[in-house]
Amino acid sequence: MHDDELMQRIATGEEAAFRLLVERWEAPVMSFLWRMTGSREEAEDLTQDTFVKVHANASRYTPRGRFQSWLFRISGNLARSWARRRKIVGWIRYDPELHERPAAGPAPDDQLAEDETSRRVRAALAELPERQRQALIMRKYHEMSQREIAEAMGASEGAVESLLIRALAGLRKRLVSETGDER
Amino acid sequence: MKHVSDLIPAYVDGRLEAAEREAVRAHCERCPDCARALAESEAVWDLLDTVRAPAPSRSVWAGVAAATAERRVPAWQRLAYGTLSAAALAAGVLLGAQQYDPDLVASATLTDDIITGSLLSGETVWTLDSALDSILALDEESEEG
Numbered sequence: 598m599h600d601d602e603l604m605q606r607i608a609t610g611e612e613a614a615f616r617l618l619v620e621r622w623e624a625p626v627m628s629f630l631w632r633m634t635g636s637r638e639e640a641e642d643l644t645q646d647t648f649v650k651v652h653a654n655a656s657r658y659t660p661r662g663r664f665q666s667w668l669f670r671i672s673g674n675l676a677r678s679w680a681r682r683r684k685i686v687g688w689i690r691y692d693p694e695l696h697e698r699p700a701a702g703p704a705p706d707d708q709l710a711e712d713e714t715s716r717r718v719r720a721a722l723a724e725l726p727e728r729q730r731q732a733l734i735m736r737k738y739h740e741m742s743q744r745e746i747a748e749a750m751g752a753s754e755g756a757v758e759s760l761l762i763r764a765l766a767g768l769r770k771r772l773v774s775e776t777g778d779e780r
Numbered sequence: 781m782k783h784v785s786d787l788i789p790a791y792v793d794g795r796l797e798a799a800e801r802e803a804v805r806a807h808c809e810r811c812p813d814c815a816r817a818l819a820e821s822e823a824v825w826d827l828l829d830t831v832r833a834p835a836p837s838r839s840v841w842a843g844v845a846a847a848t849a850e851r852r853v854p855a856w857q858r859l860a861y862g863t864l865s866a867a868a869l870a871a872g873v874l875l876g877a878q879q880y881d882p883d884l885v886a887s888a889t890l891t892d893d894i895i896t897g898s899l900l901s902g903e904t905v906w907t908l909d910s911a912l913d914s915i916l917a918l919d920e921e922s923e924e925g
Contacts, residue, residue, distance in 0.1 A: 615844075619840060620841060624835075632831065637834050637837065641836055641840070644836070644840055645840060645844050648840070648848075649844060649847045652844070652848045718830050718831050719831050733828075736793055737793065737825070737828050738833075743795065762788075762789050764789075768824045769820050769821060772824055773824065
């Protein structure tokens, strides 16, 4: 069943449709939020929040065959809100170290078994400015088109292109300069 | 045409048309700087594959179902609620049509949202976040470089 049809059924209160939609999209949403936040626990909480919002706004959804963009817009906004709250808490505490830390750097609670290369790449990703990281993650890991990313981020396609250019340049600077040459 | 260096991200992630790809390749054959940038970008793009997301440690559906349970009202209750609402609306139209107050109606709708769980705490946070946007805009701009 198509996502748009599921959304219409969810709007009428059909629980089975909602469950099907959650199970279809939970893994992509979870992986997107994990890469955005660097924390599995936060990603799981935000994944749940995403679907609660999907449910709450089902009747406002316009079926245009662009569900993924709509869904990732909700997830992206939640991830940005989370990063902002984290930053604000840092300011309130007057903790210069926390203030300077990238808003969505890997959280200490995440003790995944990962090799050194993966750790370095993940750290470099976390150091990118938030919108650059968001655009790159959507393109690289979710294979969203430039137009879909633009819709999900509420930006123009030109702005997305610019974000992708700067994101890749930023990663090159961080990763290649560490070893001299990754080739 | 854009400068080749601006086309490299689109090249490595496969967004360029065949003719543009060929143009980038041809340029890189005679430009060592762009050739190096392309090779490094391709390497970085491939390195991103090493970052694999973990599987959820708990059932997403269970949490979502619990969080939205209050909103999912059984069909017979929706029908009864709808009937009562229609009756109340009809009575209101008959009895209070001359005392229509938009603010009062808006307030009643908001109260109804709170009672039925339509107004989620997250939406309140969302509103606060919007206000914080202006405070943090300068900080984000400086991040973007």
